[in-house]
Amino acid sequence: MKHFEANFDGLVGPTHNYAGLSFGNVASLNNAAATSSPKDAAKQGLKKAKALADLGLVQGMFAPQERPDIHSLRRMGFSGTDSDILNKAAKEAPALLRACCSASSMWTANAATVSPSADTHDGKLHFTPANLVDKLHRSIEPTTTGNILQATFNDSRYFKHHQHLPEHTSFGDEGAANHTRLCSEYGHAGVELFVYGQEATNPSAPRPQKFPARQTLEASQAVARLHQLDDDGTVYIQQNPDVIDQGVFHNDVIAVGNQNVLFYHEQAFLNTQAKLTEIKNKFGESALHFIEVPTSKVAIQDAVKSYLFNTQVVTLPSGEMAIIAPTNCQENPAVFAYLNELVTLNTPIKQVLYFDVKQSMQNGGGPACLRLRVAMNQDEVAAVNQHTLMNDGLFNRLNQWVDKHYRDRLLVADLADPQLLIESRTALDELTQIMQLGSVYQFQR
Numbered sequence: 001m002k003h004f005e006a007n008f009d010g011l012v013g014p015t016h017n018y019a020g021l022s023f024g025n026v027a028s029l030n031n032a033a034a035t036s037s038p039k040d041a042a043k044q045g046l047k048k049a050k051a052l053a054d055l056g057l058v059q060g061m062f063a064p065q066e067r068p069d070i071h072s073l074r075r076m077g078f079s080g081t082d083s084d085i086l087n088k089a090a091k092e093a094p095a096l097l098r099a100c101c102s103a104s105s106m107w108t109a110n111a112a113t114v115s116p117s118a119d120t121h122d123g124k125l126h127f128t129p130a131n132l133v134d135k136l137h138r139s140i141e142p143t144t145t146g147n148i149l150q151a152t153f154n155d156s157r158y159f160k161h162h163q164h165l166p167e168h169t170s171f172g173d174e175g176a177a178n179h180t181r182l183c184s185e186y187g188h189a190g191v192e193l194f195v196y197g198q199e200a201t202n203p204s205a206p207r208p209q210k211f212p213a214r215q216t217l218e219a220s221q222a223v224a225r226l227h228q229l230d231d232d233g234t235v236y237i238q239q240n241p242d243v244i245d246q247g248v249f250h251n252d253v254i255a256v257g258n259q260n261v262l263f264y265h266e267q268a269f270l271n272t273q274a275k276l277t278e279i280k281n282k283f284g285e286s287a288l289h290f291i292e293v294p295t296s297k298v299a300i301q302d303a304v305k306s307y308l309f310n311t312q313v314v315t316l317p318s319g320e321m322a323i324i325a326p327t328n329c330q331e332n333p334a335v336f337a338y339l340n341e342l343v344t345l346n347t348p349i350k351q352v353l354y355f356d357v358k359q360s361m362q363n364g365g366g367p368a369c370l371r372l373r374v375a376m377n378q379d380e381v382a383a384v385n386q387h388t389l390m391n392d393g394l395f396n397r398l399n400q401w402v403d404k405h406y407r408d409r410l411l412v413a414d415l416a417d418p419q420l421l422i423e424s425r426t427a428l429d430e431l432t433q434i435m436q437l438g439s440v441y442q443f444q445r
């Protein structure tokens, strides 16, 4: 049986904007109130996704969420017609309105944690949507994320969907951005690495001082239990709190893995040597490549600015690996020099492909943030909703759809425009037909 690692990218929603909502995420704060282009953002994302499909990889798309989120604004006590609600929220609580308008569901690395069937006791592929409780604007995502995941992976013979973890800071869960799977082949049992920022129930354990640690050990352990993973196939690693305080708000800003490669910064983790030994022991016989990038070559600030580690390491049909990097990596001299050297070293990574995803980067989301990895065998791929899979037809259809519905420019002040709500709902309603998702949105129910 053939095995694949599919990437499911988040289609950027029509309200993509820069609202400075993510404390601890340097790009989000620095670009607060900048003008965005929802149209360019969506097209940049589609281009990257299509390029991966053209390289011979299985590539899917997830629909964006409904924003402005009128349902959440009603829960917060705003009432009347939809446009009354937008009006009142804009006047009385603009920060709440901004939180209910983010297109942040585009970063599907935060949509869920996924465990492939080769790793789980029941032989099913498990999904747990991330609760994203650390940020108000993201904490309103998980229910719809669950709906979209179920509409995409809609065959209970193969796929097992869990509810997101309890909505409390003890269970702060950011999904696959803090999870990497190492394996010899995608279809063989692997070692799942869960990287957490703090232990919620142990006040004396290390934690960052300045910025939040969004992921807790307790959340990671709960996901591993839900997914029926073996202790022999899981490793919990604490992220270095010092780098969280320097803007590394998720592990995927400082480390990325693929098959037998772990690519990470020297300062990424705590107890690095002991943890690498544990990974080696659990991984077994096959050769592992630990590619450690020293601070002397790439400083943390350069990693955060360029998103060197927020790259996708993918295995091409030839068996060689490629890095999918943002063009920001070309623009940073230290990082560009490092990548040029990396492809000459004795590792499986042989080429780097650069993509302009600047609209997303300006909110702190690189190529790896934009995708959720789902390793599947061929039967599982066949059981996926085929209308979500990228090909020439879907690419053209989605580009036309973006051209028809998306604005070229958007300012934070535009979020209260009732017309934007109408445009977004019209677009999403049409999208659910294109991708045959059914009624995944509140406004359709």
Ligand SMILES: NCCC[C@H](NC(=O)CCC(=O)O)C(=O)O
Pocket (backbone or CB within 6 Å): 017, 018, 019, 020, 021, 022, 025, 028, 029, 102, 104, 107, 109, 110, 135, 138, 177, 249, 250, 363, 364, 365, 366, 369
């Ligand atoms: N994995 C990348 C996630 C980036 C995301 N940024 C944001 O939500 C910024 C939104 C804004 O500031 O408008 C976050 O920090 O969770």
